[in-house]
Amino acid sequence: MNISVISFDGDMTLWDFLKVMRHSLQHALTELQKHVPTQRALQLTIDEMIYIRNQFADEVKGRIWNLEDIRKQAFEQTLEYVGYPDKELAAHLNTIYRKHRFGDIELYPDVIPTFDVLAPHFTLGLLSNGNTYPERCGLEDRFAFVVFSQDVQVEKPDPRIFEFTAQQAGCELSQMLHVGDSLVNDVAGAQNVGISAVWLNREGVANDTGIRPDYEISSLIEITTILGLERRK
Template identity: 30%
Template sequence: MLDISKIRAITLDLDDTLWPIAPVITRAEDVLAQWLDAQAPGAAAIFRHPEQRAAVREAVVQSRPDLGHDLSAIRRESIRLALQQAQEDTDLAEPAFDVFFVERMRVQLYDDAGPALALLAAHYPLVAVSNGNADVHKVGLGQFFRHALSAREFGHAKPDARIFHAGASAVGVEASEVLHVGDDMSLDVLGALEAGMQTVWLNRTDHAWHHAAQPHATVTDLMELCNLLGLEA
């Protein structure tokens, strides 16, 4: 059960917690393929084919385990490999990634996310802790967060306890004084539990819980979290 009296800060996941990520990535990949059509049609064909696109990404993941925490680098190197396979100019990898990244920052918040962030930020310091490559400032949410930690910049990804502990340190509190909120059972909930935090599982789609360890609470949206914490607009 959640002990609200101990909470001095909140860390939040981003993708699939504040916005759905699948439509964002689908649109960004379409925009990337359209850009490549004119610049490198061979690579564009690879990215338009889901199995070929997945195979290129997997080849990068397997050959560059050092990039496992950095989704931007994996994406950039996937573009570079597709260009190489198509015998096209690999120097296009950087501008192509820039095209993808701009579109990746165009997110559509869940309806509850904006009002809930405003309410949460009025009562607690908020820290974004994400394995993804979204930038809270570029997506228009920077005003709500005291700090933002990404696996790409930090060098370690959830569920590694170090990134959770860094989130606590960023606002000067102990891990036991932090509530972590996220949608992923393993990366968010189990990772934060292992790091010594209280956790809330954001279960928007009625998934079943599959682990022995339990979150301190489960909510279906972020306004339900605000209500659980006793916050009022």
């Protein structure tokens, strides 16, 4: 295996996005209910807020790429849903959400140890459909290249974002290894352009798809064994 570059997905690969997202929405929901103490607002749930946001994101897909803009407008729609349209309050809720969303991120415990082993041997990069930039999660100076779908307006599993990433990394597609938690976005997306793919399956879920990763791991540190770093010492 002639690998010189490793790209990593972000959400649910390097940090628990769902955990910090729900945690941040809870803070926003608590604030919303302070300002809008109506029955409908008091009955609002985090799952409903997620549904409203995702529905709006689907509606504007391909037209609005900035995820923070989408989140802010989703708060506006949430307030309309509870019968209290107020753009200033939506902006306030968005500020609270962002404070916790980017301030309370916790890396998985295997991230830094894995990077410490890989960094002397490989060029490392971040390839994400999200918006958690390295400086927002304590990973500044850890990546040689960073590619976010909202910046290039193409998202995984589109082949173009993988090809663009290889260009940014300065390597051939065959020299890249991509690591991520999504069989569709990460594994199939990478394999479709000739990049080897590692499926990070932290929860040990069954793969009932036709997608077959080149490697499957349950912890990032297992990459060091796949790449034979022990033999390099």
